[in-house]
Amino acid sequence: MLNTSQIKKQFPIFSHKINGKTLTYLDSGASSQKPKIVIDTLKNYYETSYANIHRGIYSLSEKSTEMYEHSRETIAKFINAKNSKEIIFTKNTTESINLVAISYGNTFINKNDEIIVSVLEHHSNLVPWQELAKRKQAKLRIIPLKKDLTLDFDTYKKLLTKKTKLVALTAMSNVIGTIIPIEKFIKEARKYKAKILIDGAQSVPHSKTDVQKIDCDFLVFSAHKMLGPTGVGVLYGKEEILESMPPFLYGGDMINQVKQFHSTYSELPWKFEAGTPNIADVIAFEKAIEFINEIGIEKIEQHEKDLLKYAKEKFSKYPEIKLYTPTNPNNAGGILSFTVNNIHPHDLATIFNEDNVCIRVGQHCAAPLMDNLKIIAINRMSFYLYNDFKDIDQAEKSLQKALKLFK
Amino acid sequence: MDLFSETILDHYKHPNNKGSLKNPSISINEINPLCGDKLHMDLNIDSKGKIKDIGILPQGCAISTASASLLSEKLKGKSLKEIEKLTEKDIFKMLGIEINPGRIKCAMLPLITIKKALLLKKSRSVI
Numbered sequence: 001m002l003n004t005s006q007i008k009k010q011f012p013i014f015s016h017k018i019n020g021k022t023l024t025y026l027d028s029g030a031s032s033q034k035p036k037i038v039i040d041t042l043k044n045y046y047e048t049s050y051a052n053i054h055r056g057i058y059s060l061s062e063k064s065t066e067m068y069e070h071s072r073e074t075i076a077k078f079i080n081a082k083n084s085k086e087i088i089f090t091k092n093t094t095e096s097i098n099l100v101a102i103s104y105g106n107t108f109i110n111k112n113d114e115i116i117v118s119v120l121e122h123h124s125n126l127v128p129w130q131e132l133a134k135r136k137q138a139k140l141r142i143i144p145l146k147k148d149l150t151l152d153f154d155t156y157k158k159l160l161t162k163k164t165k166l167v168a169l170t171a172m173s174n175v176i177g178t179i180i181p182i183e184k185f186i187k188e189a190r191k192y193k194a195k196i197l198i199d200g201a202q203s204v205p206h207s208k209t210d211v212q213k214i215d216c217d218f219l220v221f222s223a224h225k226m227l228g229p230t231g232v233g234v235l236y237g238k239e240e241i242l243e244s245m246p247p248f249l250y251g252g253d254m255i256n257q258v259k260q261f262h263s264t265y266s267e268l269p270w271k272f273e274a275g276t277p278n279i280a281d282v283i284a285f286e287k288a289i290e291f292i293n294e295i296g297i298e299k300i301e302q303h304e305k306d307l308l309k310y311a312k313e314k315f316s317k318y319p320e321i322k323l324y325t326p327t328n329p330n331n332a333g334g335i336l337s338f339t340v341n342n343i344h345p346h347d348l349a350t351i352f353n354e355d356n357v358c359i360r361v362g363q364h365c366a367a368p369l370m371d372n373l374k375i376i377a378i379n380r381m382s383f384y385l386y387n388d389f390k391d392i393d394q395a396e397k398s399l400q401k402a403l404k405l406f407k
Numbered sequence: 408m409d410l411f412s413e414t415i416l417d418h419y420k421h422p423n424n425k426g427s428l429k430n431p432s433i434s435i436n437e438i439n440p441l442c443g444d445k446l447h448m449d450l451n452i453d454s455k456g457k458i459k460d461i462g463i464l465p466q467g468c469a470i471s472t473a474s475a476s477l478l479s480e481k482l483k484g485k486s487l488k489e490i491e492k493l494t495e496k497d498i499f500k501m502l503g504i505e506i507n508p509g510r511i512k513c514a515m516l517p518l519i520t521i522k523k524a525l526l527l528k529k530s531r532s533v534i
Contacts, residue, residue, distance in 0.1 A: 342420075344468030346442050346513060350410055362442045376443035376466065405411055406469075 002295065002303045004388040010035045011386055021356040024394045029174055029202060029335055029382030030360050031224045035291050038227060041284040053279055054253060054270070068279050071286035072269070078289050079219065080210040081236055085268040088235040088242070089277055093201040094124040096220035096235035097168070099248040099272065100197055101128035105166075107246060111137040113165040116194075118143040118151050118180070119372050120173040123365040125199040129168055145372060148327040149176050157188060164194040171203035175364045175378065176324045177308070177335030179203070183214050190215070195241070201225060205384070206333055207301045217241055228288035229281035235272070242268055249274035300385045304334030307383040311336045311392045320403060324378060334383035340399070343406050345377040351402040357395050410504050411469060419469035422476035428462040433528050437520035439512055444471050446520050452528070458482045458490070468513050470506070475517040477501050487525055493518060
């Protein structure tokens with residue numbers, strides 16, 4: 001286990017009481033809390049180093065540019081990209097996926113081509129492909145779920161054909177925590193020369209990601225789910241593929257030469273970063289990555305597995321509770337979702353909230369998965385490096401309170 | 408906080424007017440896309456334009472279910488004009504509890520449903 005009392009001290013929010021109660025934060029799957037170093041970096045940067053980037057000749061702007069680009073290099077290393085040109089900053093995972101669906105999709109997907117996604121996808125990795133399929137008269141194919149709550153690899157193999165042009169797959173379900181063996185899925189898609197986008201929004205903050213090893217074409221994730229600020233998303237793309245794609249947004253900062261009626265565009269990665277980007281948050285994001293690196297991503301992953309095991313043992317004791325988690329714990333990340341007999345998730349979350357326990361309830365931006373599991377809503381606890389057994393004990397206390405009230 | 412008062416819990420566990428009506432004058436389904444709560448409502452409207460009978464099939468949280476149950480009682484015998492005048496305030500008063508912002512949509516689902524039903528009725532009479 002990680003030394004959570006030391007870690008919690010580095011997150012100002014945990015020393016802040018609401019209604020006299022400390023925070024039990026079990027919703028890092030939606031967004032993580034921020035360490036002091038990230039918050040301080042934002043403040044210091046605005047106070048001492050702020051200027052627009054890529055344009056100014058004065059020192060302040062040069063310093064800003066250097067900090068912004070340095071963050072890109074740190075992120076490239078974090079996911080083991082070949083070089084930092086392959087890292088594009090967007091505003092979030094959703095925008096990263098839309099960038100690919102529009103720039104890559106509009107250029108390379110044609111009538112009757114097929115795009116494969118899974119039933120586990122967050123709406124952000126489903127709706128852009130639905131729309132692309134509509135625009136191009138392409139077809140969407142769905143990988144189903146097995147009873148053990150893992151993806152059905154055999155059906156996936158059958159869905160893959162010469163028509164498959166793109167596979168867009170989550171690396172970890174945001175609802176039930178299933179970890180997808182993406183290397184295996186990618187290898188299979190390679191047989192048909194399909195391109196692969198991996199939605200790493202839930203996996204990159206919690207486990208080692210090596211884009212060269214897994215050999216995906218695109219990887220997308222968000223800073224705010226991994227201790228960084230809101231408003232920064234990342235798109236990793238293989239250099240040669242990004243080169244072949246047209247810009248996504250047009251205007252300032254992404255140009256090479258502009259004539260009155262014609263323009264040429266900047267090189268990678270700036271070709272995809274039109275307008276003044278989110279400079280301060282990108283710079284602060286680097287500190288979040290350094291924070292994670294200092295603790296060690298493998299240790300974080302193990303810590304969350306320990307928390308999941310503990311929570312599973314506790315919550316499975318209640319006959320009123322049905323857990324929705326992969327049968328084999330090796331297939332699960334730090335998420336535990338469940339329903340409670342006769343207590344609607346919104347009511348449960350309201351009762352938890354009285355004890356300052358934050359859990360996420362509802363459909364989790366994954367309505368098709370809800371339909372598939374035949375439930376209207378679900379309760380989710382999600383863990384991160386600052387959570388400990390006490391947090392889960394507190395959640396259990398709130399649960400007991402709810403069960404008593406609704407008896 | 409007393410969101411889950413005895414009245415609310417009682418109406419949640421045993422909603423009034425639960426069930427569907429035979430040959431209803433109007434039937435409507437409404438969902439709360441935020442949480443997936445569903446409400447089915449059947450209405451029988453008499454020749455004077457008053458609600459004669461009502462059937463509800465709530466599928467959701469304690470707040471939306473209790474709100475549907477209480478509202479179904481309140482609606483009986485009311486004219487369509489009277490129903491049109493119902494506001495969020497009336498619902499809060501009817502529930503008798505404080506509702507935090509995140510749950511207002513739950514409480515209002517039944518009101519939204521009946522208002523939609525009235526619109527549907529109006530558009531039908533125009534045709």
